[in-house]
Amino acid sequence: MGRIYYLLLAAALLLSANLYGQGVIPLTPEEYASLPQVVLPDSAVASQQRPKLLVPPSPPPGHQGSLGSCTAWATAYAAMGVLYSPSPMQFPSPSTVAIEGGALPTL
Secondary structure, eight states, X not given: XXXXXXXXXXXXXXXXXXXXXXXXXXXXXXXXXXXXXXXXXXXXXXXXXXXXXXXXXXXXXXXXXXXXXXXXXXXXXXXXXXXXXSBTTBOOOGGGSOOSTTOOOOO
């Protein structure tokens, strides 16, 4: 009886492991080192005034469900919230970020 319980538990864990997407695959240190870099002199960085608002108002975190593209979904959801919100506190629904043949849904 105990073995059956553990086998069923292991099967349930293995089946649920693929329920949600795994996200972005990080770069290897070699790939990261090969990316182009911008070097600014210290005087140029220190003389720039920093804006008061670095990031425009963005939507609250959402839930992508079982889509296997969490990085793409999160990027699209945040971009649509920033670009298409009629006011700083009104954001489109997370359901507007959906796969619809590549078409942008009308808001």
